[in-house]
Amino acid sequence: MCSGSVRRVVCLAAAAVLAFAVASAAQAPQTLQAGGGGQGEYIIGPLDVLSITVWESPDLSGKFSVEADGSFTFPLIGRVKAGGLTLRQFEGELKAKLADGYFKNPQVSVAVETYRSQRIFIVGEVRNPGTYPLTGDMTLIEAIARAGSTTPNASLEAIVVRAAAGRAAEGPTLPGQQHAAAETRRVNLRDLQSGALSENLALRDGDTIFVPRAESIYVFGQVKNPGAYALQTPDTTVLQALSLAGGVTDRGATNRIRIVRVVKGAKQELKVKLGDRVQPGDTIIVPERFF
Numbered sequence: 001m002c003s004g005s006v007r008r009v010v011c012l013a014a015a016a017v018l019a020f021a022v023a024s025a026a027q028a029p030q031t032l033q034a035g036g037g038g039q040g041e042y043i044i045g046p047l048d049v050l051s052i053t054v055w056e057s058p059d060l061s062g063k064f065s066v067e068a069d070g071s072f073t074f075p076l077i078g079r080v081k082a083g084g085l086t087l088r089q090f091e092g093e094l095k096a097k098l099a100d101g102y103f104k105n106p107q108v109s110v111a112v113e114t115y116r117s118q119r120i121f122i123v124g125e126v127r128n129p130g131t132y133p134l135t136g137d138m139t140l141i142e143a144i145a146r147a148g149s150t151t152p153n154a155s156l157e158a159i160v161v162r163a164a165a166g167r168a169a170e171g172p173t174l175p176g177q178q179h180a181a182a183e184t185r186r187v188n189l190r191d192l193q194s195g196a197l198s199e200n201l202a203l204r205d206g207d208t209i210f211v212p213r214a215e216s217i218y219v220f221g222q223v224k225n226p227g228a229y230a231l232q233t234p235d236t237t238v239l240q241a242l243s244l245a246g247g248v249t250d251r252g253a254t255n256r257i258r259i260v261r262v263v264k265g266a267k268q269e270l271k272v273k274l275g276d277r278v279q280p281g282d283t284i285i286v287p288e289r290f291f
Contacts, residue, residue, distance in 0.1 A: 042136040043205075044082045044090060045117025046070055054098065055107040063113050076102055087111065087136075112136060118205035121172040122147040125154035125211045140201045141192060143209055150189065153230045155214040160185045163206040172208040190233075215280035219245035222252030222286040231280050239274040241284055253289035260285065 044050070046068045054060040064072050070083020077097045082090050091110045098106040118134040120143060127148030140160065144150065161173045164182040175184060185201060189211075192199045203209075214230035224246030238257060248254055259270045260283040278284065 041086050041088075042112060043118075044070075044085055044087065044112075045205075046083060047116035048082075048112055049114035049116070050082065050090075051111045051113040052094070053109045054103075055109075056103055066117070083117075120203055120206070121208040123172050123174070123208065123210050125151045125213050127151055134203060134205055134207075138203050140187060140199070140203065140209065143203060144189075144211070147209075150211055153213050154189075155212050155230075156188060156190045156232060157212065158187045158189055159210045159212070160187065160201055160203075161208040161210060162204060163208075172210070173206070174208065174210060217241055217278050217280065218283040220283065220285050222249045222288055223247065224249060231278070234277075236278050237274065238272050238276050238278060238284060241278050241282075242274075242286070248286055251288050252286045254286070256287050256289075258285050258287075259283065 044066060046066055048066045050064050050066065050072075052061060052064060052074075060075050064074065066072050066082050071079050071081045074080045074094070077094075080094065080097065082093075085093065087110050091108050094110065095106050095108045098108065112135075115133040115135050119131050120134050120138070121131055122143060123129045126144065127150075129147060132143065132146055140158065144158065159175050161175055162183040162185075163173045187199045187201065188196075214232055216228045217231050217236075218228050219241055220226045223242060226245060229241065229244040238259075242248055254274065257272055257274070259272050259278065261268050261270060261279060262281060272284075
């Protein structure tokens with residue numbers, strides 16, 4: 001028990017530190033299956049621009065572009081191979097070469113100045129679909145933000161498709177391409193936006209993020225804005241659907257609303273209440289009230 005003002009302050013401080021540690025652990029991005037890493041685990045590739053610092057010799061420090069074969073020329077050493085290595089592995093290689101007759105204990109740091117070798121594809125209901133460079137520790141939520149976020153017609157689900165090992169991702173790998181995909185993960189975007197960062201996947205080279213279009217419902221009759229509307233949640237009620245259409249006009253009969261629904265290829269007409277749930281493809285009809 002914490003008693004006394006001083007002990008209470010100490011206990012509260014300890015609780016705050018513990019809460020911060022738990023929250024920090026919960027925010028770590030997840031991979032589809034295996035654990036991910038930070039920028040140090042980024043694999044260097046052709047056309048990447050590296051920022052290299054040699055602390056004992058500023059004259060050797062600078063920016064170096066990796067060429068198509070994965071190598072480039074470094075002062076004193078000549079051609080060095082960086083492609084296929086992580087940043088930390090390449091740091092070790094460079095340090096060993098500089099220690100071989102040049103420096104006693106060289107201190108070297110390597111970072112990516114410009115990402116060019118790895119990329120991801122973002123397609124579907126985002127504002128700016130396309131190909132984006134993969135930065136060292138890019139996550140799903142960051143990638144969607146770079147694509148301008150989702151459109152109003154987007155579903156509440158994103159599908160991350162990882163290309164099979166050994167396959168060069170020349171373009172998006174869409175769900176259903178069984179031979180091209182190694183893993184597929186579905187992420188609830190509402191949960192992610194609500195803070196469920198365990199869903200915030202760490203991305204890899206060649207990943208495709210596909211945001212499908214939400215299924216539609218149709219609202220007609222005595223509503224202010226009749227038309228088709230995206231069904232954003234599976235528990236949408238008739239009342240909520242009517243609000244999407246601007247609500248019922250003063251001539252609408254809310255006690256005689258009906259839904260036209262296709263069940264196993266056959267049309268059914270159902271009388272519904274405002275609290276009933278709608279289904280994808282439903283047509284909600286608000287009739288004119290009797291005077």
